[in-house]
Amino acid sequence: MSPSIPPASFSSDPTLPISYLTCQSHLITPNSNPLTNAPSPFDKNRLSVTLYLHAEGADVTRLLCRWMDRYFNPLYSCYGVHELCVRRKGSSLQFRRWSNDHAGSKIWMALFFKTWERMVLFHSAFVALKARCPLTININPDDYVLAGEETLFRAQIIDDGFEHSLAVIQDHKCGGLRLHAAVWNGELRRCPVWTAFVTYPSASPTWLDRRSGHRIWLKDIHPYVFCANYKKRRQVRGKGEFEIYFVDRAAADAFEDVFKEESDSGGGSVIDVPVMSGGNGG
Numbered sequence: 001m002s003p004s005i006p007p008a009s010f011s012s013d014p015t016l017p018i019s020y021l022t023c024q025s026h027l028i029t030p031n032s033n034p035l036t037n038a039p040s041p042f043d044k045n046r047l048s049v050t051l052y053l054h055a056e057g058a059d060v061t062r063l064l065c066r067w068m069d070r071y072f073n074p075l076y077s078c079y080g081v082h083e084l085c086v087r088r089k090g091s092s093l094q095f096r097r098w099s100n101d102h103a104g105s106k107i108w109m110a111l112f113f114k115t116w117e118r119m120v121l122f123h124s125a126f127v128a129l130k131a132r133c134p135l136t137i138n139i140n141p142d143d144y145v146l147a148g149e150e151t152l153f154r155a156q157i158i159d160d161g162f163e164h165s166l167a168v169i170q171d172h173k174c175g176g177l178r179l180h181a182a183v184w185n186g187e188l189r190r191c192p193v194w195t196a197f198v199t200y201p202s203a204s205p206t207w208l209d210r211r212s213g214h215r216i217w218l219k220d221i222h223p224y225v226f227c228a229n230y231k232k233r234r235q236v237r238g239k240g241e242f243e244i245y246f247v248d249r250a251a252a253d254a255f256e257d258v259f260k261e262e263s264d265s266g267g268g269s270v271i272d273v274p275v276m277s278g279g280n281g282g
Helices: 116-132 249-265
Strands: 040-042 047-053 061-068 074-080 084-089 092-099 104-113 149-159 162-171 177-183 192-197 208-210 215-218 242-246
Touching: 074 104, 084 104, 084 116, 092 116, 104 116, 116 192, 149 249, 162 249, 208 249, 215 249, 242 249
Parallel strands: none
Antiparallel strands: 040 047, 047 061, 061 074, 084 092, 092 104, 149 162, 149 242, 162 177, 177 192, 208 215, 215 242
């Protein structure tokens, strides 16, 4: 799995002491492959984070944090995605690890983002990697959500031949909207598959095109994909429109209503369409 993440802008929290980044053997083997072309820098390039895929284990991913001490010596700390949980606090993602000394979780590192979009992408990539890691025993339901976001709509879709759930999510702070597809059921249920930001004016009559009872085409939607098996090109139509196929016709109606209500009245209550159960997602 190799999610595509644009270089994120980070800044460290000056209130967090460096002791939160516990130094230990970094456990990155020589044949491990980084999942990004370059480390993600922050704190004026004094700290960087790199995700490594272990060569000896499929989908076993570790986060390596590198920072400089007061004498400009490099220090390292590393944990597997299966050892961490993630929570949003304001404009930051806080990664927490288990501490035997405290008999509970404690902050390992906090990453501050300048934009909601980049926070979403980093969070989705982390959760997808954790869900697919064979060393993950279970995932706390809170890992799947970003505090400060609201789900306006949720329904089942057929997406590149897989059964997925599709949600329309809005961020309270910036007001941004995004579409979020996740595995519908099975062991990977709720694992992120792709997310796409709604940048085209939703009030525009050309943005959303109802093609049939179950099919809707969207213009200028560019999904960021977190699953290697998913091929978004199979959902792209003639002039670049992205097709969404709803299992239930009522869900397609409700999806249209979300954006009508968003443009007419600024939002409403959650529309959660009852759907049929099915096989494993992609």
